[in-house]
Amino acid sequence: MRIFPASLALACALLGACSADVPAPTTPAAGPALQLHAEPWPLPADASAAQPDLVAAPDGSLLLSWLAPDARGHQLRYARFSAGRWQPARQIARGDDWFVNWADTPHLRASADGALWAQWLRRSAGNPHAYDVLLARSADGRQWSAPVTVHDDGTATEHGFVSLWPEGADGMGIAWLDGRRTAGTGHGDGDGHGQGNGQGAMTLRSARFDARLRKHDEQELDAMTCDCCQTGAHAGASGILLVYRGRDAGEVRDIHLRRRVAGGWQPSRRVHADDWVMPACPVNGPAVTAYGDEAWVAWYTAPQGEPLLRLAHSGDGGATFGAPRVPDRGTAVQGRVQVAADADGLWLAWLREDARGQSLWLARYSPSLERELGRLRVALLQGRGRGTGFPRLLADRGNARLVWTDVVAGRPVLRGTVVSPVAAASAP
Template sequence: MSFVFGCALSLLQVANPVHEIKNPRITIVELPELTIEGAKYPTIVQAGDVLYVNYFIEKNKITRLEQRRLINGAFTPPTLISASKNLMVNWADRPRFALGHDDSSLVTWLESNGHGYGIKYMFSRESGAAYTEAKWLHQDQEGAEHGFVSLVPLKLGGFFAIWLQGGAFGTEDAYQTSLMGLVINADGVLGDEFVLDDRVCDCCDTDAEIFDSGNVVVTFRDRSDDEERDIYYVRGNPLEPDSFSGAKPISLDEWKPNGCPVNGPAIASLGRHTAALTYCNKQWSTPRLQISQSNGGGKKFGLVTILSAKNTIGRADIAYLPEGIPVAAWLHTIEDEVWWVARAVPRKGMAGPREKISKSSSARNSGFISLASTATGVIACYNDGDDIGFSSIEFEQAAADVFDTEVE
């Protein structure tokens, strides 16, 4: 099946929204011609009519971080980002990439620093065609752990970077993790760091979205003094650090897991409409995946809709179809088999039926799924055995009377 990728962002903004339709059905088609053999732990990012894929691959016994661009349905040759001997590969903490509004781009990854690991970044003025020398993203070099980055391109140029930062070994803060942020200007120069939340879960993904107002919503798994670890968010303008609100719950589940669940939030936006995924398990016998939506630029989120209440592994992502409907994808057990699955979730009405994307496993090396919006639908990329696989997700129709209301 061939695909023509148009300017996804502009088409999404003018598309006739059908996000209030009930039971939206999606069609999923695997794209074997896009397989990247021998690669793992991908992330995919949409920028205009181009999709960027970052991944790890081993060549000549050396692990490399590479990037490819998907243009008009075909990949460009790989660009080498890093092949450092200190390169750190973490199944749960993938490299991040963002393209700015002035053809600048930013990429981050993890490297060991002798007593722990930190975040390296490179800046480009040529849409990733050539990068500056790699540098540390953060000032702190004593903390044991840094990672779980989110990157947001700012409207006036530059980027906002968010990450988790652990305390230094041998100190009273050694087991405390903070949510940090800083602005990287249009010349690739780091601004001052600031704390967004001083106590968060230590190994769950962060995610963030920016709105036309310049405000950014940052989502993360919080950690209260009594060890509740629910999904929270802060909202503010990165150019005015004091504007960030105090942390608020997206879903107040009062969950107290035994340690980090390694399942953070995912968030996507279309105009002022926002959808956030949360993963939790409190009084329920198995974990569940939920979605909460906002129609006010992320100022507040509504009641949750349960997407999956049985056999949920998580490792989820979310993106918008051109029709204005968010699609969630995650790892799920079906009759003793593990699959990447997806569901469309309208702003009002019942979620559509769950559809299979690709067979997988619950092992760590299955990693996380990554979604990106295009002019025709959503592209999913994921670990597929020893390779990276791709599938297309498109809106089909309203499944008016075919959906069983039980979630599982």
């Protein structure tokens, strides 16, 4: 999204956009237990499409959403993958006043009753960086409700970077970054982000919506967060896990976690004490997933000036995390991480960019992260920089499904692949 101008050169180095050629990552010396095999996964998206989301529905089908430009603005569209084939794509909504951005993207989720919920962003004022979060619901996937604005502060400020999760039998939980306290404070640099020490800071809020789109239990979860890093959430047996990039008065921007159990939201804490002092938003949020009582968080950081990809495991549902491992490091590391888990372990996806181009990588880990089982360069992209956005990852029947944006001849296009693990041949 936008970065504090005084730190633009630093951010360029940290994000790898100015990196020289760096060797591609390799699997640890112990050797992989699996070979990873990728097959193309044709997608039903429009010829020009970007900002995908990929999630599973309660019936086992998969839901893919994307943004497609049209003559008057943009459409938010989706398709369902079931029984090995795609159903026809459908329109969720369209508008000519939407806020469309490579980093702050729409989301699609299904609640426990099978209803679909979609979220997107709409400009709210003359300021190009003032926008609202809209939420709509469909009981049948065809007819959609009129959207409601998730927040009711009425300020011409930023609201976005949303996470959704199923709530109860038919509801939806939501968390978002909220800029209401930045209104009229003269904060930051005029580029839409608060950089002050506690005054006009971005906040993290949450609420839940019922099937009639009535809001309940809105609350502030953190009074000072990083301005424009993605949030991530997972709803599982151990409760709700919500991760985001925090921020304090000393500009430490480490990854924080809020865990909600039967008694409510527990206090925020850092997944790991990186102590990364960063005077601007890196636009690079964390990812979280869980399976049973195990949970994993992946994130980008650069505490000593070297970009790192970190990955941490919890054996108690997110209550505590062990020391993280570092799957990748160096100036080529873009981050933009995704994680997905199943009974056999964890999938991790991330982006790199060096002089040879941008590439999408996938690794497979044992549940405890003690072993990296396999690693694969999934794709070498034609696009560079931010236009490729954030990949999406899903675990599906022992395989990994990936969807990402590439840029071909100046036009964004969606690509997909299915990666299957194959046992490595034993040495003779």
